[in-house]
Amino acid sequence: MSLNAQILRALAEGPLRLAELRREIGGPAQSTVRGNLTKLTEVGALQKQTRNNGSSVREYELTPCGQELLLAADAVELHTGAYCHAFPRTERELARLTAAARQAHRAGLAVHAGHGLNYDNVLAVARLPEVEELNITAFMNLMVILVPFLLMTAVFSRITILELNLPAGNAQEPQATQRFDLEITVRAAGIEVSDRQGGLLRRIPPTVSGQDLAQLSELLQQIKARFPDKLDATLLLEPQIDYDTVVQVMDKVRIARVIQAGALQPAELFPEIAIGDAPMDSVKVAENSRVKSP
Secondary structure (H helix, E strand, O other), rough: OOHHHHHHHHHOOOEEEHHHHHOOOOOOOHHHHHHHEEEEEEEEEEEEOOOOOOOOOEEEEEEEHHHHHHHHOEEEEEEEEHHHOOOOOOHHHHHHHHHHHHHHHHOEEEEOOOOOOOOOHHHHHHHHOEEEEEOOOOHHHHHHHHHHHHHHHHOOOOOOOOEEOOOOOOOOOOOOOOOOOOEEEEOEEEEEEEEOOOEEEEOOOOOOOOHHHHHHHHHHHHHHOOOOOOOEHHHHHHHHOOOHHHHHHHHHHHEEEEEOEEEEEEEEEOEEEEEEHHHHOOOOOHHHHHHHHO
């Protein structure tokens, strides 16, 4: 709180002599207090009077103007909107701010300034010696409103990364006996589940709504029960298979939803998936051969 504001508060209880006033406000230097009393008297906030007991002791008391200042506030904020709108031609508005700041300071008020200030125009206002504080709460209020709004309207995407084992073009398969190689071929006409060595295990036709993923999951669970240590599978796709179908099939190959202890739990099937292009459908090849034959 400025010294002028302290003087006004101390005199709110009634007239005081200079010595009494100094004690009330913490004992600053007498010359300093006298200078502030002179300024407050000049602006009409204080007046001197002589006690009624016939002595020549002079006292200071608040005038109606001083009482209004005391009731109004301890500080005044200069509205810098017109100054900001005039930027960069701010000489006239800056002169008005300077005069207002000096008048408020002489009246014992702390001087603040704010509204529309930014990095480009704030320097001249900040250099005013009477300005004690720059008000940026308008910008902070904007942030308080804007951040929750952005969080509420944001769209969050969940991205799952699957590790795929893509076969190299020149990879040589090691010789193995009685090896089970699971292949799932996704075609527009349905899903084929095969053993690369033993041939087709089952062809699952599509339903009205799309591929029969429930039957695929049931078959893969049966295969997993026969080969519990097997973790890899090869997924072969026709070019026209859409992305959503690929993701759904991969999910069914990786895990199954089973009931354990009365609750639905994920069970691992074949998490190590390699992806490739599906070979031409043998049924279509045979049909094309009949059409071309004489």
